[in-house]
Amino acid sequence: MNIIVITGASSGIGVEFALQLDNVFQNIDEIWMIARRKKEMLEIAQHLEHTTRVLDMDVTKEEQIERLKKLLADEKPVIRMLVNCAGYGILGDFSASNIHEELGMIEVNCKALTQMTHLCLPYMKKNSRIIQLASSAAFLPQPNFAVYAATKAYVYSFSRALNQELRHKKIYVTAVCPGPVDTPFFDIAEKTGSSLAVKKLTLVRADQVVEKAIEDSYYKRERSVYGKWIKSFEILAKMIPHGILLKGMRFLK
Numbered sequence: 410m411n412i413i414v415i416t417g418a419s420s421g422i423g424v425e426f427a428l429q430l431d432n433v434f435q436n437i438d439e440i441w442m443i444a445r446r447k448k449e450m451l452e453i454a455q456h457l458e459h460t461t462r463v464l465d466m467d468v469t470k471e472e473q474i475e476r477l478k479k480l481l482a483d484e485k486p487v488i489r490m491l492v493n494c495a496g497y498g499i500l501g502d503f504s505a506s507n508i509h510e511e512l513g514m515i516e517v518n519c520k521a522l523t524q525m526t527h528l529c530l531p532y533m534k535k536n537s538r539i540i541q542l543a544s545s546a547a548f549l550p551q552p553n554f555a556v557y558a559a560t561k562a563y564v565y566s567f568s569r570a571l572n573q574e575l576r577h578k579k580i581y582v583t584a585v586c587p588g589p590v591d592t593p594f595f596d597i598a599e600k601t602g603s604s605l606a607v608k609k610l611t612l613v614r615a616d617q618v619v620e621k622a623i624e625d626s627y628y629k630r631e632r633s634v635y636g637k638w639i640k641s642f643e644i645l646a647k648m649i650p651h652g653i654l655l656k657g658m659r660f661l662k
C-alpha cells in the first residue's frame with residue numbers, strides 16, 4: 410500500500426497539501442491526515458478523491474506516537490511522501506511570555522517533526538519524498554519571534570543535512586521556507602504580539618506556497634522559497650551581516 414502522510418492536516422498549509430497532493434499523485438492508495446482536530450480533517454477528507462485515514466493525535470504525546478508506530482508496523486505501507494506541517498508560532502517579548510507556550514513550540518516544531526521523520530523513514534523507499542515546513546524566519550534571528558525563528562532554523566538545518574544523508578537511498582528532503590502565509594497561523598501567533606507591518610505586506614496564499622513546494626520536491630530541490638519578497642529577504646540575509654540587519658529591524662517595529 411502506497412501512502413502519503415501529512416501532519417497539521419486540519420488547517421492552513423496542511424489542508425492545502427492534502428487537496429493538491431490528492432490531484433497530483435496517481436499511484437497512491439491512501440492519504441493519512443494527522444492533527445488533533447478530527448472534525449476538521451473529516452470535513453476535508455470528504456473533498457478528497459483518495460481513500461483517507463484521519464488520525465486524530467497530538468504529535469507531542471508519546472503514547473499517541475506509539476499508536477502510530479503500531480499502525481505502521483501492522484500495515485507496513487510504503488510512505489511515498491511525508492509532509493510535516495504541524496507547528497505554531499507565538500509572537501511577543503520572550504521575557505513576558507508564557508514559558509509553556511514557548512517550550513511547546515520546541516516540542517511541536519522541532520521534537521515532533523524529528524520524531525515523525527524518524528518513525529516514517531523505515532517505510533520509505535527509493536524516490537520517496539519528505540517535505541518539512543520551515544519558514545523564512547530560519548534565515549535570520551527574529552526579535553519578538555525569537556523561539557519560533559530558532560525552531561525554524563533547526564528545521565531548515567536538519568532538513569538540509571538529512572537530504573544529504575539520504576542521497577544514497579534516493580530519498581529527497583525539501584525544506585519549505587515561506588514568509589507570511591494567509592492561514593489561521595496568525596490567530597495563534599498574534600495572541601500576545603502584533604506582526605511587523607512589512608509581514609502583512611508580503612502575505613501570500615497557501616495554495617501558491619504549496620504548489621511551489623510540490624514542484625520543488627518533485628525536482629528534488631533542497632529548499633522551496635516562494636515569492637520575490639521572500640527570495641530577496643533570503644539573499645539579503647546571506648549577503649548582509651546579521652548584526653546590521655538586526656539593528657535595522659529595531660526601526661521597523
Ligand SMILES: NC(=O)c1ccc[n+]([C@@H]2O[C@H](COP(=O)([O-])OP(=O)(O)OC[C@H]3O[C@@H](n4cnc5c(N)ncnc54)[C@H](OP(=O)(O)O)[C@@H]3O)[C@@H](O)[C@H]2O)c1
Nearest residue numbers: 417419420421422444445446467468495496589590592594
Ligand atoms: N502561516 C504562515 O505564515 C507560515 C509561514 C511560515 C511557516 N509556517 C509553518 O507552516 C506550518 C503550518 O502552518 P499553518 O500556517 O498551516 O498554520 P495553521 O493553520 O495554524 O495549522 C497548524 C497545524 O498544526 C497542527 N498542530 C499544531 N500543534 C499540533 C500538535 N500538538 N499535534 C498535532 N498537530 C498539531 C494544527 O492542528 P490541530 O490544532 O488540529 O492539532 C494545524 O493543523 C507550521 O509549521 C508553521 O510554522 C507558516
